[in-house]
Amino acid sequence: MDTLMQWGTGVFGTTWSAVWVLIKIVLIVLPLLLGVAYLTYFERKVIGYMQVRIGPNRVGPLGLIQPIADGVKLLLKEIVIPTGANRFLFVIAPMLSLAPALAAWAVVPFTDTLVLANIDASLLYILAIGSMGVYGVVLAGWASNSKYAFLGAMRAAAQIVSYEIAMGFALVVVLMVSGSLNLVDIVHAQQKGTFADMGLNFLSWNWLPLLPLFVVYFISGIAETNRAPFDVAEGESEIVAGFHVDYSGMAFAVFFLAEYTEMILIAALTSLLFLGGWSSPVAFLPDGMVWMLAKMCFMLFFFLWFRATFPRYRYDHIMRLGWKVFIPLTVVWLFVVGIWMLSPLNIWK
Amino acid sequence: MMDFKTTVFFFLSAMLIFAALRVITARNPVHAVLHLILAFFTAAGLWVLLQAEFLAMVLVMVYIGAVMVLFLFVVMMLDINLDQLRQGFWSYLPLGTVIGILMVIEMGMVLGSRYFQVPDSDLPNVAANASNTQELGALLSTDYVYPFELAAVILLVAVIAAVALTFRGPKKTRYTNPADQIRVKAADRMRIVKMPVEKQD
Numbered sequence: 005m006d007t008l009m010q011w012g013t014g015v016f017g018t019t020w021s022a023v024w025v026l027i028k029i030v031l032i033v034l035p036l037l038l039g040v041a042y043l044t045y046f047e048r049k050v051i052g053y054m055q056v057r058i059g060p061n062r063v064g065p066l067g068l069i070q071p072i073a074d075g076v077k078l079l080l081k082e083i084v085i086p087t088g089a090n091r092f093l094f095v096i097a098p099m100l101s102l103a104p105a106l107a108a109w110a111v112v113p114f115t116d117t118l119v120l121a122n123i124d125a126s127l128l129y130i131l132a133i134g135s136m137g138v139y140g141v142v143l144a145g146w147a148s149n150s151k152y153a154f155l156g157a158m159r160a161a162a163q164i165v166s167y168e169i170a171m172g173f174a175l176v177v178v179l180m181v182s183g184s185l186n187l188v189d190i191v192h193a194q195q196k197g198t199f200a201d202m203g204l205n206f207l208s209w210n211w212l213p214l215l216p217l218f219v220v221y222f223i224s225g226i227a228e229t230n231r232a233p234f235d236v237a238e239g240e241s242e243i244v245a246g247f248h249v250d251y252s253g254m255a256f257a258v259f260f261l262a263e264y265t266e267m268i269l270i271a272a273l274t275s276l277l278f279l280g281g282w283s284s285p286v287a288f289l290p291d292g293m294v295w296m297l298a299k300m301c302f303m304l305f306f307f308l309w310f311r312a313t314f315p316r317y318r319y320d321h322i323m324r325l326g327w328k329v330f331i332p333l334t335v336v337w338l339f340v341v342g343i344w345m346l347s348p349l350n351i352w353k
Numbered sequence: 354m355m356d357f358k359t360t361v362f363f364f365l366s367a368m369l370i371f372a373a374l375r376v377i378t379a380r381n382p383v384h385a386v387l388h389l390i391l392a393f394f395t396a397a398g399l400w401v402l403l404q405a406e407f408l409a410m411v412l413v414m415v416y417i418g419a420v421m422v423l424f425l426f427v428v429m430m431l432d433i434n435l436d437q438l439r440q441g442f443w444s445y446l447p448l449g450t451v452i453g454i455l456m457v458i459e460m461g462m463v464l465g466s467r468y469f470q471v472p473d474s475d476l477p478n479v480a481a482n483a484s485n486t487q488e489l490g491a492l493l494s495t496d497y498v499y500p501f502e503l504a505a506v507i508l509l510v511a512v513i514a515a516v517a518l519t520f521r522g523p524k525k526t527r528y529t530n531p532a533d534q535i536r537v538k539a540a541d542r543m544r545i546v547k548m549p550v551e552k553q554d
Contacts, residue, residue, distance in 0.1 A: 093387075124484040128410040135418025139390070142422065146383065146429050154429075161426050165419055185486055321531060 028120050032109050040264040041071035047308045054312040078260075081253035086148060089250065093147035098251070098258035101140020105265040108133045112272050113188050114293045115282045127175060127185040130273065134228070137266060138164040141230070141237060144259070145247040156246025159319065160230060160237035166326035167227040173334035174221040177214060177341050178277050181352045191281035197351060203287035209280040213351065216337050218278045220330050222306070225270035227326070229263060231307055233314035234322055241316075267307055268300065275299035362402055369395040382428050390421050407486045 012020040045060065045067070052059025060067035085094055111126035113119035123129065138161055145157020179185055182193040197208035211218045227234040238246040248259045275281055275296060282296040317325070345352060372392035379385040393416050400409035493501045 093383075123406075125406050125410055125486050128407065128414070128486065132410040132413035132418065135414050138418075138422055139425075142425060142429075143387075157429075158426070161422055165422055168418065185484075324531060 025120070029110075032120060033106060036106070036109065036265060036268065037261065039268055040261055041075060043264050043268065043304060044074070044260075045071045046304075047311075050305065050308045051312045054309075075257070078257040079254055083253040083255045084250075086150070086250050088149040090147040090149070093143050094250075095255070097140050097144035097147055098255050098262070099140075100143060101137060102258050102262040102265070104133045104136040104140075105262045105269060108269055111187060112269070113191070113276070113281070114296055115291070116188060116192075118293065119188065122186070122188055125185045126187045127179060127190070130187075131172060131175065134269075135168060137228075137262070140259070140262065141247045144251070148247075148250040150250055152243040152245075152249050153247050155243050156237045156239070156249070159239075160247060163230070163234065163237065163322060163326070164228055166323060167224040167330070170220055170326060170330035170334050171224040171228065173331065173338060174214075174217040174224070175277070177217050177334070177338050178210060180338075180341060180345065181210065181214070183352075187276050187281075191276055191283060193352070194280045195283050200287070205280065205283055205287055206285035209278065209283075211278040214278065214337070214341070216333060218274075220334055221278065222270070222274050222303070224326075224330060225274065226307065226310065227322070229266045229270060229307075231263070231267065232311035233317050235316060236319050236322060239316065267304065271300040271303035271307070272296070274303050279303075358402065362399070365395050365398045365402065369399065382431065383425070386421065386425050386428050390417055390425075393417050393421065405485065407489055 009020075009024075012024060016023050048070075049059040049067075060070040063069040063073045085091060108130050110120045111123060111129050113122065141160040141164075142157045145153040145155075145160070148154070178190065182190040184190055184193065194209045195205065199205070199207035230237045236242075236246075238248070240246075243249075248256055251259060279299045280295075281299075282293055283291045284295050344350060369392055372388045372395060375388040376385050376392060379388060393412060397409040397412045397417075400406075400412065
């Protein structure tokens with residue numbers, strides 16, 4: 005590592021620190037995009053097996069080249085811009101949806117030290133950047149100048165704003181028990197406790213004392229990413245494909261990338277906040293990035309499992325779940341945890 | 354050569370002024386709202402430059418992430434006729450100019466005059482590496498707890514007022530109660546009638 009640093013300073017001089025950050029960004033984004041490609045493959049395989057089919061199996065061994073073939077196909081397709089569309093916003097909307105999804109990864113730690121920017125307010129940063137993802141969807145719907153696209157955008161805007169509140173309250177409780185907004189510290193706070201002293205680390209993670217919030221956070225995450233069963237923004241049986249009905253080729257693929265990147269982000273955050281991040285479940289195994297990745301795959305599997313299991317929610321039921329069930333539930337649990345922390349039974353000292 | 358921070362500051366300021374101008378000059382209301390969002394975002398960038406990261410993040414989260422989404426939502430659905438809006442431009446211009454000049458004078462007094470100076474802050478000097486969020490939280494829940502609670506009460510009043518203004522009595526339309534729907538059993542909806550088989554002759 006030191007030799008690499010010396011070599012870099014020798015070649016690039018004072019700009020090396022900037023170049024090194026760029027290299028780190030590429031090292032995060034490239035595996036991420038590859039992960040998105042193989043998440044689509046995984047999704048098709050999992051849903052295939054759940055529906056007693058085989059899924060993709062033609063391109064390459066076990067169909068493993070299928071995502072690459074899909075990518076090449078999308079790259080080569082023409083991007084059609086409808087006549088009545090607002091050209092500038094139509095083109096910029098997919099970018100506005102992908103940029104926040106990628107920018108949030110700047111503060112996501114993979115181990116204690118493996119993080120691009122270890123800032124104090126990383127949780128706030130993720131909340132702030134995450135709340136901007138909705139603009140891509142809303143602008144795509146408006147700029148397309150189509151009724152179906154506009155309906156999809158309206159639904160997405162209302163849904164994302166509603167579920168953000170429940171998600172925010174869940175995060176407030178997590179930072180209450182961790183005493184920090186820093187994701188690395190939040191994971192460290194989960195590594196100690198009565199059960200961790202007994203060697204059963206996985207019982208010390210936040211998911212157990214904050215079980216309702218774990219569930220609320222993950223379900224809100226599914227709603228935020230517009231995934232089934234909350235995918236009314238696309239709703240192919242009602243409004244064709246919702247906000248991206250007029251998009252084709254790479255412009256559509258960028259929306260697709262954004263959706264899957266956000267899915268992986270929600271999985272990573274759930275692992276960090278509630279499942280102890282990179283810490284190992286039992287004391288006799290070492291901590292490491294492999295645990296983080298395993299937990300992310302575990303949470304991603306839920307996304308696919310839900311999509312294969314549940315029928316799409318009706319729109320008013322989504323709103324009811326968000327406002328009348330999740331928000332009161334999180335507020336009550338906020339008070340419960342607050343009183344718990346002030347009582348002698350406090351386990352987070 | 355300017356140092357990096359100054360360059361960023363001038364870049365962000367130029368963007369902010371451009372975006373703010375476009376908010377009032379853009380013909381398309383949706384474009385105006387988008388430029389307002391850009392203005393908020395660059396302002397957040399300036400605050401980060403001042404090391405007020407908590408304020409910057411909250412500005413992005415609350416204004417860009419929630420308020421402006423709903424604003425955009427409403428503006429997109431409005432059917433605004435710009436020509437009609439611009440009809441009264443010349444007759445309103447004198448009044449607008451007076452108000453504008455007044456605002457500029459007030460701003461100049463706050464920023465420049467020695468009578469309107471903000472008193473020297475008696476904030477405790479915190480360590481340079483202290484967490485912004487933590488320090489703010491500590492101050493808000495100790496020294497400034499009454500203003501903070503007062504703000505919360507005012508917001509609550511605003512929420513109740515908004516509900517009271519728009520509430521037009523209970524809904525008269527029929528609506529479904531999902532809890533009842535879930536609780537329903539087959540026996541509530543269906544009656545099984547046992548009948549002897551009739552012979553056809």
